[in-house]
Amino acid sequence: MKGIYLCPTPIGNLDDITLRTLKTLENIDIIACEDTRVSKALLDHYNIKKPLISYHKFNYMTKIPEIINDLEDGKTYAFISDAGMPGISDPGTEILSACIERDIPINVLPGPSAFVVGLVLSGLSTDRFTFIGFLPEKSNQRIKELEELKTKKETLIFYEAPHRIHKFLKDLYQVFGNRKVSISREISKYYEETIRKDLVDLVEDEDLVKAKGEFVVVVEGYQEKEIEVNIEAELQKLLDRGLSKKDAVKEVSKNFNIKKNLVYEKSLDL
Incomplete structure (x- = not known):
């Protein structure tokens, strides 16, 4: 065995x-992990005793x-995250870059990854997809990045924390309009639990999504509406709803991807 x-x-x-x-963790010299407490629980479960060092987004620059x-x-080192594939949504790429610069052997073992499972569970298209991961915590920065993604036609995959999930869904609806969404x-x-709904349903009823656990949010890609829309009729439905x-x-502009100016002009006749 050589390298990381x-x-x-x-x-x-x-x-x-x-x-x-398991065989690798039993035979390497040192294990670098995000949280030693989380990793120790896993290693104890399999009776693996190895030195652990903490390596995470707050200390990786000094640890590398x-x-x-x-x-x-x-x-030899093993690098493990708290869950899933190291290098995805953690500072794994930084240590890999340092290893590449020094010609240190790198070995990536296949295994679990939450976004792949969430994508397959969604039932949405898997032909083409883009993994985004976590967006910025601040709503205005999050909206700015969503604006750059809203016309992508491939399926989009996000990670989100429980305390931000409802705010994220509202921002998503504000920018994307109504689309099919799967939340695992x-x-x-x-x-x-996996919930497959239209985005508008999730925004209107927050109780549909329990804010517990880590979330994989899979969103239908942008689709140009080819059907003819009776803009006046759609507007009238919403006006009748108050x-x-x-x-x-x-x-109406959001739900049917129609320019707001055109919808506004139609509204003047009502």
Whole structure:
């Protein structure tokens, strides 16, 4: 064995680990992990005793030189995240870049990844997709990035935390309008749940999504509407529901991907 080994860990169920990963963790010298407490629980479950060092987004810049020195001295490292594939939504790429610069062997083991499971569970197109991961915490920055993504035709995959999930869905609806969405949480755990709904339903009824667990949000790609839309009739439906003319214009523009100016012109006749 030589160099560094990226070892995927279970995203929920502890049985979701490969024999090769277990064998690697048993034979390397040191394990670098995000949270030593989380990793120790996994290693104890499989009776693996190895030195652990903490490596995460807050300390990786100071840890990389230490790890590189050990690797160049002939020691072997495993890099594991709290769950899933290392290098996805964690600072794994930084240590890999440092290894590549020094010609240190890199070994990536196959294994669990939450976004792949969430994509397949969604039932949406898997022919082409883009993994986005976490968007910025601040709403205005999040909206700015969503604006850049709204016309992408491939399926889009996001990660989101429980305390932001409802705000994220509202921002998503504000920018994307109504689309098919799949939300998976607690993947491979006892309370695993996948909700497949139109985005407008999730925004109007927050109780549909329990703000617990980590979320994989899969969103239908942009589709140009080829059907003819009776703009006046759609506006009238919303006005009858009690929306103001301004809000009705906004909703029709979103739901049917029609320029707001055109919808506004039609509203003047009502």
